[in-house]
Amino acid sequence: MVRRFTAKLTKSSSIHTRQTPGMRDNDIDAVLSFHLPRLTMTIVGSPRWGPSRLGEIIRSTRILLADSGRYALDIVLPPRCLACGEIVDRQGGVCAVCWRALTFLTPPWCTCCGRPFPHAVDLDDDGEMLCPDCLIDPPWYDQARAVLVYDDGSRGMILGFKHGDRTFAAPAFAAWMARAGAALLADCDLVVPVPLHRWRLFRRRYNQAALLAIAIGNSTKVPVVPDLLIRQRATDSQGHLGRAARYLNVAGAFAVSPRRQAAIAGRRILLIDDVLTSGATVTECARVLLAAGAARIDVLALARVVKAG
Ligand SMILES: [Zn+2]
C-alpha cells in the first residue's frame, strides 16, 4: 500500500509526502516535495518516520507556509541578495553593498514621463513640470513612474531577473514598484504587462513584465490581465537604436487580444514594464489601448534609463 498525504497550501504551491512504492507499511520513507513557483525541492526523511510523524511534519510546514511564503523558502534555501547572491537576513533583500549602489528615483521629475530633473525646477501652479521631450512630443500615456535608475548599480540585478531565471526577485521588485507607483495603482482598474513576442517568450520561458504585473496584482488586489496585449510582430532589440528609430521599430507591433476587447472600454490601465528606455514601447502600447477604448493609460516600471545632463 502506498500512502499519500497531500496538503494544499496555496494556488501555486503544495507539499506532499509519499511512501516509496514497494516499501512495507510501517517502514515509511518520507519524501517531502516542495512545489513553489519555479522551485521544486525534495527532502528525503528518516525511514523510521511513521504516519503520525509525517502528519506532524505536514501540519507544521503548512503553518509555516500559511504564515508566509518566506518561511518556506528559508527552510530550503537561505535568503540571498537579489543583486549579488550574498546571503542576507530575509528573502527579497539586497545586501548593504548592493543597496548603496542602487539609485532610487526621487523628485523633482517630469510630471508626465517621470524623468528626473538634474536640478531644482520651478513647478507651475498645479505643482507640475514637463520635460522638453514631453512638451514637444507628448506621449500617449498620462504618467510614467519607475523605481530605480537603470545604471551600473542596478543593471546586473535586473538582467539576472530578465535573462538569468532569478524570477524569485519578482515579489520584492513588485513591492518596490507598488510603493513608487502607489498613486497610479490607486487610480487604475487593470494592471497589464507589456507583452513579449511568442518566439521571445518561447526562448526566455517567461515574460518578466508579466511576472512583475502578477506580483503587483497579488499584493494590491488590482486585477491583472496578462494577455490583454499581444505583440503581433517581433521587433529588433532596441538597445542599439536611437530615439526616432525606437519609435519606428515598435510602430504597429502591438495589438489588443481579440478575446480581451471587452475588458478595455472605459478602463484606466496601468502598464507594467521592467525597464523604460526611450518610452517608445510603452507609448505605442498606450496608443493601441486608447484606440481600443481605454480611458487612461499610466506606466510603472522597475527602472528607467536617465540621460546624462
Ligand atoms: Zn549584494
Ligand SMILES: [Zn+2]
Ligand atoms: Zn517628460
